[in-house]
Amino acid sequence: MSLVLYTLCGTDPMRHFSPHVWKAVMALKHKGLDFEERPTRFTEIPGIEGGITKTVPVLRHDDAVVVDSFAIAEYLERTWPDRPSLFGGEGGHASARLIEAWSFLELHPLIRNIAVRDIWTMLDDKDQAYFRPNREERFGATLEALHEGRDAMVPLLLARLEPLRMVLARQAFIGGEGPLFVDYIVFGALQWLRVTGTLWPLKSDDIVTGWFERCLDLHGGAGRAVPARL
């Protein structure tokens, strides 16, 4: 059996940083699966697997190719049902979509604003030439303007984590006593910031920090394999 995960990197092939790739990495580890990481730069993504996608992660499992982190989690759950569950049943599977949407719509935009220029500094010339105009058009601001405004994003991000704090006052993981894919969804967002950002907003006494550290410890410290940028 062969499992290959296409990840996203800058000049350092080991510092993969996409939040969506991190979800897939943690899902694979959760299932106890060995896989080859194939670091991919932004401008290389259109060449993956004959041009199947504009985004990573992409998983190749023998003859199957799966695009999108949630679809990868579903594929792993379906293909290895006897290994630790990523969803904890159909209710967890369906409900994970609202948690994914919350993370994507509420957390990602703020993290992106905080980290986007830091990410640009991690890219090679070719990727920088693609990334800057693409993102500046998408966000309607220069990378430098976003960077200068990042301090204002921090209290907003900390406030938007309040629902997570309410949950963590009651249970160790979003998935309950142990982690599920819903944890990896939110972990992926913060890990994206951890491995790219020159700013880290969480205080050590924040209950979210305790949970994030527990996530970093999972699966042999898989999340710590890429050091923090700071």
Next chain:
Amino acid sequence: MSLVLYTLCGTDPMRHFSPHVWKAVMALKHKGLDFEERPTRFTEIPGIEGGITKTVPVLRHDDAVVVDSFAIAEYLERTWPDRPSLFGGEGGHASARLIEAWSFLELHPLIRNIAVRDIWTMLDDKDQAYFRPNREERFGATLEALHEGRDAMVPLLLARLEPLRMVLARQAFIGGEGPLFVDYIVFGALQWLRVTGTLWPLKSDDIVTGWFERCLDLHGGAGRAVPARL
């Protein structure tokens, strides 16, 4: 077997309006259980079941008394495991807590600001005399000031529903093809506004409206049994 649910009402005993009571009502209906509603006014709550609680819903099942909507859902799931599941497994159970926290922290404060004076007008003299100073102190504003500011809450509420829209573009209910307790959590928040508010923010072409109408249709139209205030 006897099942009694203490609900929250104003002068009209049938117009029970608490978002948390609505979660419990829908959970009981989901399990196909017959129960007696016992309408309770704010100032009567401390007298329920020997003073066990400051809030409703409260469920009495023979000799057992359960306080809190989520605890009631857990009790029903545990006591009637062979009836339709409210959580769809342990993952759904755990993940429902983040959706509860999101609804409580992101949606409830806006709905409360929109509806709080409308709720006051539904109460009898004794409850009004309790409710006004209690809420004005809690929210740091007069009921009239909150009412005057309600139009500004509408676009915020509509924006905060965006994660729900993203989910509903993919599936009929938050719980997947059919409803789970996570649907009743969010339904309860909007139903609270529907049965108390003299303002209704959702447009008919909003995908959230389609889902809310589906929720109102569930279990023999249980949600429609109390007409909209408007």
